[in-house]
Amino acid sequence: MGAVLGVVAFAFMAMAGERDWLDTIRMFWLAAALFGAGIGGVLAPISAWSLMRHVPLWRAIVETSVGTTLGVIAGYFCAYFSRWGMLWPIALGVLGFLLAAIRLRITARRSGATAAHTA
Numbered sequence: 006m007g008a009v010l011g012v013v014a015f016a017f018m019a020m021a022g023e024r025d026w027l028d029t030i031r032m033f034w035l036a037a038a039l040f041g042a043g044i045g046g047v048l049a050p051i052s053a054w055s056l057m058r059h060v061p062l063w064r065a066i067v068e069t070s071v072g073t074t075l076g077v078i079a080g081y082f083c084a085y086f087s088r089w090g091m092l093w094p095i096a097l098g099v100l101g102f103l104l105a106a107i108r109l110r111i112t113a114r115r116s117g118a119t120a121a122h123t124a
Contacts, residue, residue: 007049010070011041012092014077044099052106061114069105076101
């Protein structure tokens with residue numbers, strides 16, 4: 006999933022920043038996929054075991070993917086206002102992933118506590 010998100014994030018940045026975005030995507034899709042897979046390969050197991058143990062698998066995948074994508078989009082817009090450029094989408098993408106995982110942890114704890122009291 007990290008590889009797919011890496012390519013999607015790079016495609017969005019290429020479309021928003023260049024006129025010849027299709028050629029740019031063709032040149033760098035493998036690097037974007039490897040980078041996204043590397044980050045996802047590290048963050049996904051750590052967050053799954055530490056934050057999302059009681060979360061259904063489909064929610065863990067979908068909601069962290071949405072958080073990552075929203076973070077990358079926000080980071081791209083922040084890149085215009087900073088000299089750090091394209092580090093913003095990476096940093097805010099990771100932050101979006103972590104915030105989604107923390108949100109899942111909190112909501113899973115609430116729903117589990119409610120189910121335990123009603124039984």
